[in-house]
Amino acid sequence: MESGIFHSSYEKDMALRHTPIEKARLALVILFLLVFPFVADNYWLNLANTIGVVAIGAIGLNILTGFTGQISLGQGAFLAVGAYTAALMSIHMGAPMWLTIPAGAITTAIIGAIFGIPSLRLKGLYLAIATLAAQEIIIWVITHWDAVTGGVDALNTKNYLWFGDDHHFFTEFQFYWIILALAALVTIASVNIFRTRIGRAFIAIRDQDIAAEVMGINLFKYKMLAFATSSFFVGLAGALIAHWRQIVTWERFTIEVSIFYLAVIIIGGLGSVSGSIYGAIFMVMLPAMLNNLGRALSGVVPGMDAIIPFIQQAVFGVVIILFLIFEPEGINKMWKNIRDYFRLWPFSY
Template sequence: MFHRECGYYKTSYQGDQAILPFPIAKQAIFGLLLLFLIVIPFFANEYYLSQLSLVAIAVVGALGLNILLGYTGQISIGHAAFMSVGAYTAANLVTRIEIGGEQLPFFLALPAGGIMAALIGLVVGIPSLRVKGLYLAIATLAAQFIIEWIINHTPAISGGAAAAIEVDRPALFGWVMNEQWELYLFVMFFAILAIMAATNLVRSRVGRALVAIRDQDIAAEIIGINVFKYKLYAFAISSFFAGVTGVLYMYYFSIATYEQFQIVVSIDFLAMCIIGGLGSIVGTIFGAFFIIMLPVVIRIVMESFGPYFMDPSYLPQVIGQLRLIFFGGLIMVFLIVEPEGLNRLWQNIRNYFRVWPFSY
């Protein structure tokens, strides 16, 4: 069963270019879909369902950042700011526009938030033709602060002093998603959509152009790639994903507040991309899972063993500090030891079992 390639010969170009070239891949994907869409919502408890929902939302945002960082090689430390643009756009639309006594449905608010974020992303991306590397990192850092400040200090956007807008649960033709499993399926749907979109994007002409820019931008320009255009594409696409992530966060928490989108969140998403694997879709999913689940694991471990060697009243504080230490430390360790991240480990495992048990 592990002999994946045995006996399958590609007889058509379609077969050669398929995303899932072997039956085992199709079966595996089918199995995973069955697991995540049917088995888990029925059997997992509320808490783990909510954590998995957060993973699903994070996957969307991390994919967007990885398109920019891993595929185009343009660093962005302002990813969370684009999420806040999406979230506040959607929140304002949803609360101000009413259709038949109902708030604006999510299938309009979601793309609207994404498009608004993409436009702001274009504005931030315009300088990317002139600046790169370090300067781009600093420019996006500035974008993070500037966008945060503008949202905070414009009551028309932020909805008053607390800078928070509450929204209703998403509803589809009268079906209001109140339960945890409904929300889980809601965000999971968009995560799967994002994974499919990103997978297809990086196989396309645009994706290849982005990779060429990452590897050597001047050389890419010489072979006829319009670097300016594709860098802007990358920023717009990445920001679109970020905006959608912001809207999903807004629906998931029923509130849009700038506190969800501070610079720490940008760093979390950077960590997802680096730990998961730069320039890899599967890796991004691993990374999002890893980064969301790590605090859960730290908390469980500390709560069960912590009281033996410290005052329990310190625990919450220590857990927060440990979280920072692990995030920062893991970013460094992965960059130094395994720059290709979890994706590389997964590839190694797969390659080992590819010919197992016969190593020839």
């Protein structure tokens, strides 16, 4: 137990971590992430990679919806823009991954900013409907613009390291490192953004947009910037999906995906970068664990296999409702409460 935190400079006071315990905790997490792929089998690596990609996408969505207060139902479509950009560049131009992934992110940032223009006039539910339109328009274009996107047929992404390279088949183990590195970069960048004037401007717009404007924050510019930044990360996740799954089809980017991501950030914690990651872990692990449980029980309870999918859906719904009732601020807040409890224990006054 510490008696207090005594800083002698603003730099130290503004650091993200203050106590040895906090630093040790971070070191443990890093150690775990580095050791994990060497002990995990393909099933667990696949889960970890899914979590990584979902976390990147969720951080993106959280920047827009959680931090800037602009509700988006277009997440699925923005993932699709990143995925199709990367897939098409690799197929038609033979572009290497180090080019297609950033290109997917940048293209999505531009498209996202364009679909963010209505946010200057629309708020709340009205904006949600406008982004729903973005979702439907983008998916419609993908399924109907056969000449470019291949229409409803799936694309087979090529993983090149250089122009003119042969297709590489990467294992889950190899992708683990790519996804981990990018997820770490996205996390650090997002956390940093919210330590500066840019992040404060985003939050100011969410909390009190008129006051923000009177403080000199250009609402149009910063809303566009929020859409672009958010979509950049979402597109990055999309491009990663394209290369990792190697099959890109519009069916993976429907409105259900948008809603799944909204659930991730609500359960993880709106307006929290780490919450996005907790939410991703929870929402990916929950169905997987339910599956395992069902399989374990199928020997005991006959016919269990058949009803697992229904139970999954029901549990999903119940969990979201429970979170909204008992901890609307999500896992991030729960974790904070636990930390505070032990920090002050046994003198919690």
